[in-house]
Amino acid sequence: MLTIYGRANSSNVSVAMWAIGELGLPHRRLDYGRGYATTHTPDYLAMNPTGLVPTLDDGGVVLFESGAILRYLGSKYGDATFWPTDPAIRGPLDSWAEWGKNAFVAGAAEIFYEVVRRKPENKSPEGMRRAVAAVTPLATMLNARLTSRTWIGGEDFTFADVAVGHQLYRYFTISWDRPDLPALAAYYDRLTGRPAFREHVMVSYDAHWNTM
Template sequence: MLTVWGRANSINVQKVLWTIGELGLAHERVPLGGSFGGTADKSYLAMNPNGLVPTVRDGDAVLWESNAIVRYLAAKHDTGGLWPEDPLARARADRWMDWSATTLSPAMTPVFMATVRAPRGTARPAGFDAAAEKLASVFRMVEEGLSEADHIAGPRLTIGDIPIGASVARYMRMPIDRPTLPRTEAYYARLQERPAFRTHIMIPFGTCQEEWDALEKQYG
């Protein structure tokens, strides 16, 4: 059985859990990171020297980096599905995974932290409007990427959709102004029809209930 270490409201953990859900794989999750702590423990660092989540154990194999884990699970369990067999089709999906890490995530992080993760009532920092517009320009690229098919890399769900879809879900629910993105909005609606997406992505992404429970237990 797979073991996943990480808190359920981490987008990187969610990518792995969504993939596991799509593949119907038995797994257990160990809450870790955020209010749970544990990422600096020696036992955890022995598995993942970055001290980040997620980490996955599959038998004797231990993996970290969410996109690498998604690729591994798809290649092992769903060749021809999430993992396209055709090299060009796979490269088209793969490039969106890389782009999400190098372009989308860095643009989203400052806006996310200034809105969703900021304490209530906190004023938005200087430069917020510019950061929000930069993020909007990134999602205009997603909008263009969806101009030829229902999914980001073709007609069906692939590994490319995992990070893009998870990020779209966050962007669409963030308390900010957004440009009109009809194809992206339709894509988001299609993804919500998938049970694994609803289960693992469509959850509160500020501080989820399990984190509140952990805080209450700690500080009572």
Template sequence: MLTILGKETSINVRKVLWTCRLLDLDWQLEPWGSGVRDPRVPEFMALNPNAQVPVLREGDTVLWESNTICRYLATRAGDTPLLPADALARARVEQWMDWQATELNGAWRPAFMALMRGSDRFDAAAIAAGVRDWNDKMGILDGQLATTGAFVTGAAFTLADVVLALSVHRWRMTPIEHAALPAVEAYLRRLEGVPGFAQYCGPETP
């Protein structure tokens, strides 16, 4: 059985758990993370030297980085619309997954960490700049969704939607001035019909 090391309140752990559910995989959650069990110990860092959750463990297999874990699980499962076999279609899914990790995550960090996690590392100017950047990045996603009229890469729900649905939910839940993004709002309503969305993007898990 797959073991996922992490906690359900972590946005990156929820990516992996939602992927497991969509693929109908059996897994168990081993509690690790801030406020649960400190990952900055030799036992955990032998698995992930970054001391971050999630970590996947299955026998001798150990993986970290949430988007990589999601891709691995989908590839391991075989034929699944979550990660198309066609090279170009797959690249488009992975393109938006990488964008989420490198561009969108960096944009939300100042505002989210200050307003939702109580961090004092960011002053008012940094928070305001972060909000502008966050809304600008969300505008890029809004344009993509307006083009597809459905999910991030087209008519089918994919791993790009797993990771970006969680990010969109975080944007909506953070008390900032939100840009008017009609395609994103329609996307959120569309996601309500996807199995697992209510559990992993619920109001108690920003």
């Protein structure tokens, strides 16, 4: 039985939970993090010295960093489609996974902060312009990748889709003047057809309004 420590409304927790859902793994998730059980205890910090969520405990194997958790789950429990064993196939997918968890997350988070998290008194047209300028080239790059593909790798859904796609629920449901990127929009539609995406990624972000 896997244990995930982390609140369901965290996008990083959603990476771990979506992977768990796709792989059909028995698990329990404990509500830790902002608004729930504190992570600032010696016991939690011994598992995850960052004091952030998620943390995974798999029978005493303890990991933090959602990208590392995704790769651990893929390599231990994924089949050769979700987690290709051939480095020549997995490596290029991992480029997208790494980009998704770093560059795309950073750009998408800026928009989410501007629209949802910032208190009205901390919002500014300049902040919004900066956020749009940050995310638009990234979304455009993703759109180009998806123009001729069903999933990030091609015909098969893989770990790279989890690393890239987990930001898209917020990206497509917050209110902003999104660039017109049809392949990206179609990809998001396909993601919403996946039960594990609906359960673990399409989670209310109401608790995030006006928190910074």
